[in-house]
Structure formats: structure tokens, C-alpha cells
Amino acid sequence: MMAEVAMVPETEYVFDVHGLNLWYGSSHALKDVDMQIEKNSITAFIGPSGCGKSTFLRVLDRMNDLIDNVKITGSVLFDGRDVYVDYDPMDLRRKVGMVFQRPNPFPMSIYDNIAYGPRLHGRPPKSELDAIVEESLQRAVLWDEVKDRLNKSALSLSGGQQQRLCIARTLAINPEVVLMDEPTSALDPISTTKIEELMVELKAKYTIVIVTHNMQQASRISDNTAFFLIDSERCGYLVEYGETSGLFFNPRDKRTEDYISGKFG
Amino acid sequence: MMAEVAMVPETEYVFDVHGLNLWYGSSHALKDVDMQIEKNSITAFIGPSGCGKSTFLRVLDRMNDLIDNVKITGSVLFDGRDVYVDYDPMDLRRKVGMVFQRPNPFPMSIYDNIAYGPRLHGRPPKSELDAIVEESLQRAVLWDEVKDRLNKSALSLSGGQQQRLCIARTLAINPEVVLMDEPTSALDPISTTKIEELMVELKAKYTIVIVTHNMQQASRISDNTAFFLIDSERCGYLVEYGETSGLFFNPRDKRTEDYISGKFG
Amino acid sequence: MQLGLPRTNGVRSFKERSGRIILLLAALVSIATVLLITIFIFQQGVPVFGKVSVLDFLFSTKWLPTGNPPAYGILSFVWASFMVTALSLLFATPVALAVAVYLAEFAKGRRASILRSSIELLAGIPSIIYGLFGIAVIVPAIRNIFGGTGYSLLAAAIILAIMILPTIINISEVSIRAVNDELRYASVAMGATKWETISRVVLPAAKSGIFTSIILGLGRSVGETTAVLLVGGNAAIFARTPLDMGRTLTMNIITDMSYAEGTHLQSLFATAMLLFIVILVLNYIVVRVARHSRMED
Amino acid sequence: MTDTQQMLAHDKRRKSINRFAIGSIKILSSLTVLILVVIIGYLAVRGLYKQERTQVSVLPLATAQRLGLSQTEIPFDIVANKRAEFRQVDWNMLREMAQGKIISLRRVTYVNENFFLYVDESIADEFARFLDLASDCLASGGIIVGSFRATVDGAAAHNGSIAIVPRNTASSSLPSALKTIAYEEHVLVVHPTVTQLYGNNMVGVLSDVQVDLLLSGEYSSWVQLHGGDIPVALVQEKTDSSVAREVAGIEGSVGVTTQKDVFRAGEQGFVTAVLQVNRIIRSPNLTFRYLVLPTQESGRFGGIGSIIINTFLMVFLTTLIAAPLGIAAAVYLVEYAKKGRLTSIIRSGIDVLASIPSIIFGLFGLLVFVQLLGWSFSLISGTLTVALMILPTIIRTSEEAIRSVEQRLREASIGMGATKMETIWRVVLPSALNGITTGIILAMGRAIGETAALLYTIGSSTAVATGLSSGSRVLALHIMLTINEGQSFDKAFASAFVLIVVVLIINTTARWMMNRASVKNKGKE
Amino acid sequence: QGNKEQAQKPVEVKNYTFGGSTTVAPIVETAIPLFTAANPGVKISYEGVGTGTGLKQLTAGTLTLAGASRDLNSTEIADGLVPNTIALDGLSVAVNKSVTVANLSLAQLAGIFSGEISNWSQVGGPNAAIALIVRDESSGTYASFKEIVLDTQKKAPSKNAIVAKENGELAAKIASTPNSIGYLGMAFNHIVTEAGGKVLLVDGIESTTANVLNGSYPISRNLYLVSKGPLAGGSVEKAFVDFILSDKGAAVVLDAQYIPLN
Numbered sequence A, B: 001m002m003a004e005v006a007m008v009p010e011t012e013y014v015f016d017v018h019g020l021n022l023w024y025g026s027s028h029a030l031k032d033v034d035m036q037i038e039k040n041s042i043t044a045f046i047g048p049s050g051c052g053k054s055t056f057l058r059v060l061d062r063m064n065d066l067i068d069n070v071k072i073t074g075s076v077l078f079d080g081r082d083v084y085v086d087y088d089p090m091d092l093r094r095k096v097g098m099v100f101q102r103p104n105p106f107p108m109s110i111y112d113n114i115a116y117g118p119r120l121h122g123r124p125p126k127s128e129l130d131a132i133v134e135e136s137l138q139r140a141v142l143w144d145e146v147k148d149r150l151n152k153s154a155l156s157l158s159g160g161q162q163q164r165l166c167i168a169r170t171l172a173i174n175p176e177v178v179l180m181d182e183p184t185s186a187l188d189p190i191s192t193t194k195i196e197e198l199m200v201e202l203k204a205k206y207t208i209v210i211v212t213h214n215m216q217q218a219s220r221i222s223d224n225t226a227f228f229l230i231d232s233e234r235c236g237y238l239v240e241y242g243e244t245s246g247l248f249f250n251p252r253d254k255r256t257e258d259y260i261s262g263k264f265g
Numbered sequence C: 001m002q003l004g005l006p007r008t009n010g011v012r013s014f015k016e017r018s019g020r021i022i023l024l025l026a027a028l029v030s031i032a033t034v035l036l037i038t039i040f041i042f043q044q045g046v047p048v049f050g051k052v053s054v055l056d057f058l059f060s061t062k063w064l065p066t067g068n069p070p071a072y073g074i075l076s077f078v079w080a081s082f083m084v085t086a087l088s089l090l091f092a093t094p095v096a097l098a099v100a101v102y103l104a105e106f107a108k109g110r111r112a113s114i115l116r117s118s119i120e121l122l123a124g125i126p127s128i129i130y131g132l133f134g135i136a137v138i139v140p141a142i143r144n145i146f147g148g149t150g151y152s153l154l155a156a157a158i159i160l161a162i163m164i165l166p167t168i169i170n171i172s173e174v175s176i177r178a179v180n181d182e183l184r185y186a187s188v189a190m191g192a193t194k195w196e197t198i199s200r201v202v203l204p205a206a207k208s209g210i211f212t213s214i215i216l217g218l219g220r221s222v223g224e225t226t227a228v229l230l231v232g233g234n235a236a237i238f239a240r241t242p243l244d245m246g247r248t249l250t251m252n253i254i255t256d257m258s259y260a261e262g263t264h265l266q267s268l269f270a271t272a273m274l275l276f277i278v279i280l281v282l283n284y285i286v287v288r289v290a291r292h293s294r295m296e297d
Numbered sequence D: 001m002t003d004t005q006q007m008l009a010h011d012k013r014r015k016s017i018n019r020f021a022i023g024s025i026k027i028l029s030s031l032t033v034l035i036l037v038v039i040i041g042y043l044a045v046r047g048l049y050k051q052e053r054t055q056v057s058v059l060p061l062a063t064a065q066r067l068g069l070s071q072t073e074i075p076f077d078i079v080a081n082k083r084a085e086f087r088q089v090d091w092n093m094l095r096e097m098a099q100g101k102i103i104s105l106r107r108v109t110y111v112n113e114n115f116f117l118y119v120d121e122s123i124a125d126e127f128a129r130f131l132d133l134a135s136d137c138l139a140s141g142g143i144i145v146g147s148f149r150a151t152v153d154g155a156a157a158h159n160g161s162i163a164i165v166p167r168n169t170a171s172s173s174l175p176s177a178l179k180t181i182a183y184e185e186h187v188l189v190v191h192p193t194v195t196q197l198y199g200n201n202m203v204g205v206l207s208d209v210q211v212d213l214l215l216s217g218e219y220s221s222w223v224q225l226h227g228g229d230i231p232v233a234l235v236q237e238k239t240d241s242s243v244a245r246e247v248a249g250i251e252g253s254v255g256v257t258t259q260k261d262v263f264r265a266g267e268q269g270f271v272t273a274v275l276q277v278n279r280i281i282r283s284p285n286l287t288f289r290y291l292v293l294p295t296q297e298s299g300r301f302g303g304i305g306s307i308i309i310n311t312f313l314m315v316f317l318t319t320l321i322a323a324p325l326g327i328a329a330a331v332y333l334v335e336y337a338k339k340g341r342l343t344s345i346i347r348s349g350i351d352v353l354a355s356i357p358s359i360i361f362g363l364f365g366l367l368v369f370v371q372l373l374g375w376s377f378s379l380i381s382g383t384l385t386v387a388l389m390i391l392p393t394i395i396r397t398s399e400e401a402i403r404s405v406e407q408r409l410r411e412a413s414i415g416m417g418a419t420k421m422e423t424i425w426r427v428v429l430p431s432a433l434n435g436i437t438t439g440i441i442l443a444m445g446r447a448i449g450e451t452a453a454l455l456y457t458i459g460s461s462t463a464v465a466t467g468l469s470s471g472s473r474v475l476a477l478h479i480m481l482t483i484n485e486g487q488s489f490d491k492a493f494a495s496a497f498v499l500i501v502v503v504l505i506i507n508t509t510a511r512w513m514m515n516r517a518s519v520k521n522k523g524k525e
Numbered sequence E: 001q002g003n004k005e006q007a008q009k010p011v012e013v014k015n016y017t018f019g020g021s022t023t024v025a026p027i028v029e030t031a032i033p034l035f036t037a038a039n040p041g042v043k044i045s046y047e048g049v050g051t052g053t054g055l056k057q058l059t060a061g062t063l064t065l066a067g068a069s070r071d072l073n074s075t076e077i078a079d080g081l082v083p084n085t086i087a088l089d090g091l092s093v094a095v096n097k098s099v100t101v102a103n104l105s106l107a108q109l110a111g112i113f114s115g116e117i118s119n120w121s122q123v124g125g126p127n128a129a130i131a132l133i134v135r136d137e138s139s140g141t142y143a144s145f146k147e148i149v150l151d152t153q154k155k156a157p158s159k160n161a162i163v164a165k166e167n168g169e170l171a172a173k174i175a176s177t178p179n180s181i182g183y184l185g186m187a188f189n190h191i192v193t194e195a196g197g198k199v200l201l202v203d204g205i206e207s208t209t210a211n212v213l214n215g216s217y218p219i220s221r222n223l224y225l226v227s228k229g230p231l232a233g234g235s236v237e238k239a240f241v242d243f244i245l246s247d248k249g250a251a252v253v254l255d256a257q258y259i260p261l262n
Ligand SMILES: Nc1ncnc2c1ncn2[C@@H]1O[C@H](COP(=O)(O)OP(=O)(O)OP(=O)(O)O)[C@@H](O)[C@H]1O
Pocket: A024, A029, A047, A048, A049, A050, A051, A052, A053, A054, A055, A056, A067, A234, A236
């Protein structure tokens, strides 16, 4: 397997997944997934509910470690090194940030939310921290809205602002990749648009992977799309993966076509 | 209002609802509903989630009395007498049985489940009770499956059997009307078919009102269908009511047509 | 590792590991305490059986620890504990169940919150205060109604009944609340009255929780010391009626503890041992009931 | 037809059963509230007011007035320091004071103060004469004689003092610390045979009513007052001769006279006896002084100031030990424990610990901390015992609070590269703080009311604890010991009222925090 | 004189814990402030945990001086404990205010406390059942009363009696229970009398200090401060015992309503 991996040019792909299988206890949740995720691009995962999109996303930053009884086989390389062998999970997660479906700011001030990561990974002086907070909030296009109330509780923000805060919080630890699991599904259309714009802006600096139920969203913003499905034994697998325009307008697989045209799901 | 009511031939309609409005606290859940429910027929309520179908069903046997802060105006006549004025709720409910979405057998034996109602309403001798139990179970087409284990816990039955048990339990108090709130939505297709068949059989003797999300089901088994919707203020109202064949194949209202053809909901 | 992880991570994972061990140790304190209590009480209590046979100890009513020859029969105390506990449950259970039903099925708004606060406050009142109240109010009341001195197992049982009310109410209420609403609807929809629904469907469905609450109340009742000491009369006699004075196991321990020595002292620890075993058995019953009801669901 | 009638009757019965049952449920529920109200109300009344009963030989002023007895005109006023809790004095008492026989007030008023008598020099002679004392006696008895100012100022400065000032001194000229107190003088004097033993009986202490009946001639024989079968002979007041002397001469006679008269008759060799009467005094029980004064002689004197300090010390230390342990255990159970044998053992350990009666904890503390470790009866022995006892309460509530912290917050933190411990420390515990604090407060409420576990561990010393190894009596224990050692029920009730108020405050705080937390959570949804 | 020397000798400055009998507690607790005032730097506390526990702790070494209200038994003596008599205590018999009887003979007392006499009318009172209130069997008070009153009449104590854990509780229970009778240390008399009850004459003799000292009042016992081994010269314990035996100590004993030895 290592031999295959070596052939992938490291500059082009941040993640390189080969023959990934995952079990929750005895139920096989993901089967034989191979995928290479391009740097500085937006990759979207789509598919019906329960097909393992979130599961696969959590493989990438080892968030599945938190769940008991998970078994993983296959290789997941990040920057050419095996995520499950060569990385300390804490280290990995600093480089691979994650934004969740429902905004989950910590019940503390806006400032402390952003400062949380930097404080974990070192003890930056106040001035530096201030700079990080401002920069992150600016990148997440939230600075103007909150700069006057950095010491207010983050819970006082609206849902869309909270989600942008969570993105800013992730950016504050300066990751290489940002994983997002349905980041807009709990938000209103206006907030959704804002976050979509933000993602497109961010891809210049970061690699973004997003799970979405909203096909329009995937086709609007992503560069590559992966389509997952479940088989009769409720086991998820990757049906098709490729450039978004190709997958949406010229799907290679019949099942993809059916799904995109709304025949099931 | 009474004048209008008097014109309805009593033999034909069991329920006669006029100008019904219902509020949960300050939120107006049902607006100006008029409906007459035919005797010995199956009436189906359809409509999107939250449009007040269950609420209206519960108006008919005063189950809303159990909820605080409910305000009801308008008149609901059952057999020509006002449900909210002339009836004692316990009395009414004996004549108007109800079957719920999720099967809810009591945690006691199958026999005791069926005997529960008869025991409440009198103290029939054992032999009579045995007869009632057998007859009810036979009407609900469950007798053959359970006759050898009447003293086993009702919870040991499968979901479909439990739902038929609940129907049998309702039949055991010998009601005139049986209200069913999505009685098959928690069941597998085979059980669903069995219960649909059962309903059709039962209408010879009882009047049946059923709430369903399954349009096919409504069109398959009901004689009359009522279509409810919610307006912009989240207040439910009756859009169209009439013979099922007419409503499904020749809807008078544009919204009904859209809903039936799957354009929304 | 050879890839050279930053040092800080080594420190962090060391913290992680040692933190975990510290937490585990903290969690083990409880079990260690239980073990130590068992060991010490038994170590002090068991030797008494070298001098007194277990049968004499448990089944004799002769308690003459300072007599010549001494006798150490605690049957009267076992009986008094039994009587007091049984009576307190008899008094408390109907009231507690009524309150639990009221809270779970009827009470709303201000009434509910007043009732709920009252129960919490009752639970918070220290037992010494119950004892004081018992001497000043319950004992004279019993004296006036039934004659005698008023110091009696009945007085102790009444005080205990008040003390265990909150325990029974709280746990019963939780289990009554846990009964699925759909069962209530089913019953009401068949024309049952509220009371029929409660008595025939809700309470039977909540029975294991109610049983547990009664057992826990029993445990509290049998272990209470201070309050009963002040009102029970404390006479080392075999009580024939609740109006007689009596001495429970706990009263026996606390009365003689400060003066006893030698075998007498050991016999007190043996009394504590018996009490401890009773508590363990009650606990076991609770666990079994919980497991049983979980399996039924 | 009969069928429907039967059915109707049946329905009627069902409905009345329903009404009856629901009514009973409501009544029984109200009963619970009633019980609480009665308990707290009773404690408040007994805690705040006391009704003492004492036996005295002088007739209380009220009784004397009711009987229409004339008061001797005394040439001076008696004023006392308000804090001495003097209400009245009589001739004998004044005499003993003047002779220097009373050095402390504690036997008189139960206030542990040294006694001082100040006399205005302008009436010193008259005062001595009134008490049948030589006027130089005053100088030798440690009495302070001085000008009016010196007298009242001195008495105002000393808590336990009485001053003798000229008659009709305007209250405006007295310092505010002083008040005029009543002078009582009448006694029931009887022939000595009346108070003798007859068989096993004797004339007992008389109540108000009995005094009235006796003096109005209702009793014909002393047997009616449990004395011997001697006829009662009433001796009326005489202007020419002394009542006491008269009484001494007539068997079975009784009369009302002044203490001074009895004393003088005695001097002259006329033997009489004085009957005891009951006096009931109502007064405030729980005073500010009682709250703050240090406890003396195991609670007989002084207040409960030091006990309150000890109580807070004990609760503070107990929390200091139990809270970190309990929270740590809860964190372990929620965040680390896997389903397995060890976890279920730990869990049942906590359950068992929660159900062990406190007397067994007390014995355990005695065996381990007091004896085995040799820490004797001390703050530390008691604290550790109670800490173990309240551990399960803290673990359970903390566990619940930590469990209810949303998983999403943990994921957010872990997702940013935090370790589990960092996540717990920085996100989980702060979020669960409210629930944890509530649990700790409840546990404090339990600790503060504990007696059985402390009786053989914390000692009974009433002084403020100066270290972990000093014995330190706490409030609940003090109530128990106040009953046991018999200082007085009134004191027990005063302390109990303080305890219940503290417990109520603690519980209300916990409840308030709980409500606040749930409102906050609802707000978040 | 002895104690004057002691007071001048520098004693070791530290904390001392004494403890034991609650009967002895009032004496020691009153004496402590006076003693420590004369011996600056010394801190003493007295834990009233009961005679038995006190002696046990003394043997174990957690207490250095123990109050006892009963004679030591053979094991305690074998353990090397040495009793130092510090005072006398008269045991009085008290009744509730509802009782009209004012005197009982020793024989009648024995009859009452053995349960043979169960109605007040049998001893000249009204027709009412006698409510017995006694101390727990292991207390010094119980032992002394049993020895002096019951054993001499060859009678066994009745078990049908309210058992109080301490003298004070007993007094309070007499005060609050109609038709009750009980025995208690003289120091606790006031609790009964303040509540309207009374202290009985025994064989016509009042329980006063004078009567105990001249031997006319029959029920009394010794109070001790027990040390582990003989009191060592120069120790605080010896100084303390000497202080209580001094004149000033006698005043303390009197003040606590016990009877000093001299
Ligand atoms: N912690 C878990 N333990 C056991 N099974 C799990 C766990 N998490 C997810 N699963 C199962 O794994 C399968 C894939 O779940 P996953 O959440 O990855 O799906 P998804 O594609 O993200 O679905 P959705 O669109 O609903 O979020 C599902 O069948 C789910 O039930």
C-alpha cells in the first residue's frame, strides 16, 4: 500500500485514503473507500442519510476515536503520513479543523471562544492573542459584527453568527484543512449564503471538505464531489467521485443520476 | 347555528362540526372548521405535518381536555348532541374509541388489555368477559395468533400485533366510532396491509376516522377525505372535504392538487 | 514517534495519563470506603461470637451487658427496629404515593412549586431537629391521646414517617412521570376516569420504581439514630405494642457506645454489623429490582 | 331499561370514587405542606420565645398587685444594666448583693457576668438601713459607692451590674443602658409545721391559683395542699404587730408579709417557714447576644458564637475534601469509565455508601480516624467522616451535571486539538458548574445537620477550633448535647432555630440555582 | 501550697486533650480557663465523650487525663490506669411536678426502681402509674445508684423504664413526663426544679452538700480524674489535678454543684 501512496504527488493532495473500512461494533458502516482530496479546493460529500458521510469525515481527523468500539482498517494519509500511525491525534486535529452541523460555541465570551485553541497550543501573550482573535474573526467575516462585544457570551449571537464564530475559532488554530459537517443545515438562507461565500474565500488558504444534504450547495461551491450510498446491508460505500461539474451534469453512474434527479433519497 | 344543524339528517352523520376554532394557549391551531362525518364509512384526514389533523381528531372525543390551556369555540355534535355541552367526556369516549399512532398496549396480559374497558364500565362475569375478549380479538383478526397465550404480556407481541390488539381493545368497549391517528405509520408494510383490510371490514359496524400521511392509504381505503393546510400564521384550516375519489382525481382546489401531486409537503 | 512530535505533546499526554489515574483513584475512594467500613465493623464485631453464640445474640431478648453473668441478646432491638420501620412505612407510603401522584399528574404552577419546595425542605431538616420536634410535640400528643409517657415506638415511627416521606415521594414521582403518556391516553380514550387511569394503569406501570422508593425509605428508616433516640423511650424491653417503649438497633449502638468495653463493646459493633448487613441486603434488592424492570422494558 | 339504570348507577359510583380519590390525593398533599409548616412554625415560636417556669419564695409583683397588697415605700430606685437580664429583685437578693455574697450573675440570671453593685452616696446610709445592715458593711462588701453620675455611669459600663439611685430618678437622667427594675417583697409565711413531711407528702410549690384560693380561705386543711391534716388559719395584716411573729405562734397559720418582716422575726427567735410559689416568665429566647457570644461551660452560659464558627469551619473543610474527590469521581464515571466490571463495582460502591446510616460512619470514624490514626476527637476526624458520608451526594449530582453537558461542546474542543483532560477542564467543568455547585450546596446542607456521625469523632469542645486537631462542637451536635447535658430545652430550641434557618437558606439557594440553570438551558434551546 | 509550687514551675507549653465522663465535665470545664490563666501557653480541651470511651482513649493515649464517674474495673486497673478522686457527687431522686409525694425511703426507692411498686398510691401519692426514667446501664450514675439503692435490697432494676443517655436528658425527661421519677447527679437538680418538678427527700433527708458530707444523705459516689500511671511530678496533668484539689479548685467544684473533698 505504501508503494501506491508514494506515487501521489504530495503537493497536490492533502488526504489520500486507501481501502478504508469502518465498523461500529459489528455493523459495517463504510466499505472500501478510496479517495484523494485536493489541496486548496472544496470537496463536497453527498448522499442519502446514513450512508456514512459524517463517519468518513470524522475518519479524516480521527474524531471517531471518541466513540467506543470503532474499528478502522485501510490507510489514511495526511501530508503523506498515516493519520492513524504517524500522528498524535491532538497534533492532527490542530492541522485538520472541524466545524459541526449545529453551531457549538463554548459557553464563554466571544473572545475566549476564539482564544481557546491558541491558548491550548501555547501560551501566547495578550497582544498576540488579540491579533489572532481579530484576524480569525475577520477571515470568518464576523469581525465587524462583534468587535464591540468581544466579552459578551458567544451564546448571545444568532445561529448564523455562531456558526461563523465556530469557523473563526477553527481558523484561529491555523489549520491546513477545515472539515465541515453540514455547516449550514441549521441556518436560515441569508446566513447560509454568507457562509458559502466565506468558504469560497477561504479555499485560497485552506483545503475545505464539506458534507451537505443540499445538492444545490454542493454544485454551487464545491470543486470535487463524492457521492456515497448504502447497500442492502446498510453499509456505506463511495459510488462516484470526481469534479463537481462532471458529476452533476454528466454522472458516470446510473445511481448518481437517479439521486441527483431526486428519484430517491 | 342550531338551525343549520337541524337540517342534517341524524341517521346519516355521526359528527357534525360547525365553526370550530381551537387555540393552544395563544397560538391558533385550527380555524373555522366545518365538517360532517358520515356513519359507517371511513373518513381520512390528510395534510402536511402540523396542520392540525391530530388536533381535530382529538376534538372529536375530547382528548384535548387533557392538555392545559386549550380553548375551543364552535359546536361539535355527536349523534345530535353537543360533545362539549351535553356529554360527559367519559361517556363520550366510551362511544368514540381512539387508536393511536404508536401501539400502546398496557403492560399487562393480552387478556387484561382487552378486558380493561369492559371492567371499567361494569363488572361483567368471567364468562361474559371471556366472550367479549374472544369476539374483540376476532374482529381485530388477532384471535388465531394469540388465543394460546392470552395470559402472556401484551408487550411480547410484535408491533403490528400490538396495534391490532389496541384496535381490539377499543372494539371491546363497543364504540360507535373509532378514531385512528396514523395507526400504521409505525408498522411494516405487511402489518399495514392487515390493518387496512381490518378497517374496511370494520366499517360495516363502526364509523371510522383516520389520520394518515400516506396518500395511497387514504385513497385506497377511505370513502371521504378531508385535506387540511396551514396558513402563513401557522394556523390549520380545512381546504377541501368530500368523496375520496372526487378529491383525489378531481380536486376542486388548486392547493389540493399541488399537494396530492407532491409539489409540496 | 521517531518522526519527532513536539515535546509539549509529550507533556500533554503525560498529563492526560496521570490525570486519568487520579480521577480513577478518586472514583475508587467510595468503594474503598465501603470496603474499609466493612472490614473495620466486622473486625470489631465478629469476635463477640467467640463468647456469645450467634443464636443467643440474635434470638434472645436478654440484654444484660453489665450483669453477672452478662447476656447479649438483641432480639428486642431487632424487633423494635422492625416494628418502627414497618410502622413508619405504613404511615408514610400512602401519603407519599398520594403526593407523588399529585406532583406527577395534577400539580402545576405555584401549587406544585410550593409542594415541591416543602418536600425538599422536609428532606433537608436535620434529624436532630426532628428529634427535638418529636419530644416537644409528638410525645406529648401521644401521651394525651393514648396515655402512658408518650415515649414509644409509635412516636419514633411517626417521626421516621415524616423523615422518609421525601425519599419515597421523589423516587416514586420520577417513576410515575416515566410512565409513557400514551398509556394514559389509551386509558382515558376508553372512558376511564383519571383515578381509574392512575390506579389501574399508571401505578402498576410504575410499580418497580415505587417499590424501590419504599425500599430506600426503609433503609433510611432502619438506619436513623438521632431522632428515634430522643423519642423512642430507649427501654431495653421487648415491645408488645407500638405504644410500648423500645430500643432499636441504632439506639442500642449509640446509647452504650460511649461507656461500653470488652465484650459489651464488641456486641455493639456486632449490632452495627447486623444493621450494615440489612442495608446491604436492601441495596441488593434495589439493584435487582432495577435490573429486573430494565429487562422487562 | 334496568340495564341502563344499572349502568347509570355504576357510572355514578365511578365518578364519585374518582372525586373521592382525587380529593384524598389533594388533601394528603396539603398535609405534607402542613407538616412542614407546623415543624418550622413550632421551631420558630419555641426558638424565638421562651416561657420559663421557676420557683421563687417571693410572690411575683403581679400576684401581689392582684391580691391588693400594699407596697413598702422604699427610699431608692433600683436600676440594672439592660444586658444583665435582671427583671426584678427582692429584699434577700439585695441583701446578699450588699454583703458581697453574689459575685457572679450566672446563678441568678444565667448570664455569665461578674456582678457589681453601685450605690449613690446620697442614699447609701438609707440603703444599708433598709437592708438591716450596718452602714460600714457597704464599704467592706466590694460595693462601689459614689456620686450619682459615677454610679449610673459605672453601672452602664458593666454588663452585670445594678445601681441604687435616689427615688423617682427621671429616666431621662439615666444612661440608655440602664432600666428601672421591680422590687418584690411579699412572701407567704407559714407556721413551720405546715412545711413538714407527713408520711411521704409535704406542701408543695403553689401555683397562682392555689395562692388565691389559700388566701381567700377556700382551703380548710393543709391536706388539700398535700400537707398534714392541720386546719388552715389565715393571719391578716396587722398595723401594730408583725405578721411573721403572729404566724409563728399559731399552728397551721399562713399570712402575707414582707421578706424583711420574716427576717426580723427570725432574728427575734420566731421560727417560721416560707412557701414557694411558681413563677412563669415569658421573654425572647434567641437574642443577638446568644448568636454571637462564645459558648461557655458546655453551653450552660454564653451563646453559640463559637459553635457557629466551628460549624462553618467543619462544613467548609468537609466541602474542601469531598468536593474535589466527588467531582473527580464524577468526571471519571462520565468521561472515562467504560462499561465494565470496574465501573459497575464503583457504581454499586457509591450506591452502598449513600445508603449507609450515619451512625455506622460515626463508628468507622471512631475506629479509623480517632483510634487507629490517633487523631483523637478532632475537627479533622469529624470532617473526614462527614466528607466520606456526603461524597455520594456530590458524585451523583456532579455526574448528572457533567452528563448533561452537550456532546457537541466536547467535540468542538477535541476537534481543535485539545486533549480530553483539557476539554474537561476548560469546557466540560465550566459548563457543568451550576449543577455541580448545586450538588455541593445540597451536600453542605446534609453535613451541617449531621449528628450521629460526629458524636464520636469531632469532640465536644465548645471553644473555636484552633487547628485540625482540636475538638470542635458543631451546631447540630450542640443541640443534641444541650438536650443530653440538660442545659435547657429553650437553648436547644434557640440553636435549632438557627440551624433550621441556615439549612433553609442552603436549600433555597440550591433550589434557586437549579431553577436558574434550567431556565438558562431552556433559553438556549 | 503544693499547687503554688506547681504554678511557678514552668510547665511544657502545648495543647492537651482531656476527656471522658460528662458528669465530671462541668468541673473540668470551669477549671480549665482558671488553670490556663495561671499557666500561660497551656491549652486544654475536655471532650465529654463518656466515662468508658474516655478511659479507652486514655489507654490508647489520645487523651492524657480522663474524667470518670465510676470506679475503675479490674481490666482498667490492669492497664495501669490510676484514679484520682477529685470530688463527691450526691445522686438525687427527682419527680415530675405532677407528683405530690415529697419523700421516699430507700426501701420504697428500691421497690419503685425494681418495678415492684408501680403506682404512686402505693407510696402515699395519687392513683397514677409510675413512669421510671433511668440512665443507660453502662453509665457511672446507673452503676452507683444500682449499688447503693437496689443491690442493698437485693433487687434487680426494672427494664420497663425510659432510658436517658445523659443526666441532662434524664432531667429534661422527668421535667416533661407526668408521674415520672428518676435519679440524677445533684448538679442537675435545677433543671427539674425549674420546670416545676421537685427533688425528693430520701429517708427524710434533703440532698444537700452538707448532708452528703456529713453522711446523712445516703446516695453518693466519687468522681475521678484518671491518669495513665501515677501522675508524674511536673506534668500538666498533675498540676491540673492539684489545682482542682486546691481551695480555688474546691470553689470550682462547688460552683459546678458538686461536693469538694475537703
Ligand atoms: N456512534 C455511532 N455508533 C454506532 N453507529 C453509528 C454511530 N454513528 C453513526 N452510526 C451509524 O453509521 C451509519 C452512518 O452514519 P453517518 O452519521 O456517518 O451517516 P451520514 O451519512 O452522516 O447521515 P446523515 O446525512 O443523516 O448525517 C448510520 O447507519 C449510523 O446509524
